[in-house]
Amino acid sequence: MLTQLQIHNVRNLEQVTLQGLARINIFFGANGSGKTSVLEAVHMLGMAKSFRPGATRTLVTHGKSDCTVYGVTSEGSFRSRVPVAVRRSTTGDVQIKLGGQAVRSVSELVEQLPLQVLNAASFELLTGSPAARRQFLNWGVFHVEQRFFVEWQRFQRCLKQRNKLLRHGKLDRSELTVWTRELADSGDRIHEFRLRYFELLAPSFRAIMNRLAPSLQALELRYRKGWEKSLSYSEALEAGLPADIEQGYTHIGPQRADIKVTANGYSAAETLSRGQQKLVVCGLKLAQGGLIAGPRQGACVYLVDDLPAELDQRHCALVCEALAELESQVFITCVARSDLEEMWPAPVQPAMFHVEHGTVSAAAGREDTAVSG
Ligand SMILES: Nc1ncnc2c1ncn2[C@@H]1O[C@H](COP(=O)(O)OP(=O)(O)O)[C@@H](O)[C@H]1O
Ligand SMILES: [Mg+2]
Structure with missing residues (x-):
């Protein structure tokens, strides 16, 4: 499981650090805030490229020469080869490191972090x-x-x-x-x-x-x-x-x-x-x-972009339930916090992140909100 991520120059995310990642991670925010970009960053960590075919150049923040994603995993995942770093330049160079060691083949990376993407292109x-x-x-x-x-x-x-x-x-x-x-x-x-x-x-x-x-x-x-x-x-x-x-x-x-x-x-x-x-x-x-x-030991990581689009609440909840049962790590986006926060079967506690103008901040959990409110 990924516990921490550092994202550098991925689309509109110039410098983002994500800590306290949980099994279910929800990214909410307005259109254009950077939610899909967070998923792109995780995708780059697992596949060394964007999930949009041929989008390598637009993956890097405009005006910058390269982007980097650095991930730390919990014990036991990545077959003990932690951490992972992937850098891509606009000229097409790719550098991959597993456990501090350079890796030449992308397939080695892919094997380490199997990804499943669910987005509009999945149709x-x-x-x-x-x-x-x-x-x-x-x-x-x-x-x-x-x-x-x-x-x-x-x-x-x-x-x-x-x-x-x-x-x-x-x-x-x-x-x-x-x-x-x-x-x-x-x-x-x-x-x-x-x-x-x-x-x-x-x-x-x-x-x-x-x-x-x-x-x-x-x-x-x-x-x-x-x-x-x-x-x-x-x-x-x-x-x-x-x-x-x-x-x-x-x-x-x-x-x-x-x-x-x-x-x-x-x-x-x-x-x-x-x-x-x-x-x-x-x-x-x-x-x-x-x-x-x-x-396989490490289950795959799900990148789910805008699940509520096209789905009614009940079906959305059913998909969330099925995702939670897989015991995979999930990165999922929505517009309003309430769209997905309540969809998970107990005792699953999703980590909530608010995305705003290319910054990502941990949002207090439901209980915390209740206490401070
Ligand atoms: N290479 C890039 N450099 C800088 N900004 C970009 C780049 N590619 C896309 N953007 C901008 O990043 C913003 C966030 O995009 P995105 O993550 O898709 O938003 P959303 O939160 O709606 O999923 C958009 O405003 C988009 O125009
Ligand atoms: Mg989006």
């Missing part, structure tokens, strides 16, 4: 392209299956090589056969990892949705591996070879996988209301975080 998971859902799936597999990352890299390499051969008019058949075999082997493994993960995810998602939206009956989550169901990848590649040669690239495979949510047989993205979609997205992300909490 992409339902309404966006399959790429967003594959990324979601990969994230989950990556965090529960250590061998996945290396396999995924191998798959990408094979795919690139095979596509290169297909692209060039004069085909070297024997070389193509070699790469096809490699690709088939790797692709089947990727699928097996994903399938095994999906078989954990689907029931967990169903259980959470039963609580968040019991009225949404017949909600179904399905996984598509990216080629004809009844075939092995190698068989499917063989069958698809003429088309691959004609088009000049590999049509089918794990790079085409998808997950689909349906309600009563209809696509959730096309039939559910915006609020219901948000609940489904919450359900997916809660299910995923819950699976990490199991096999």
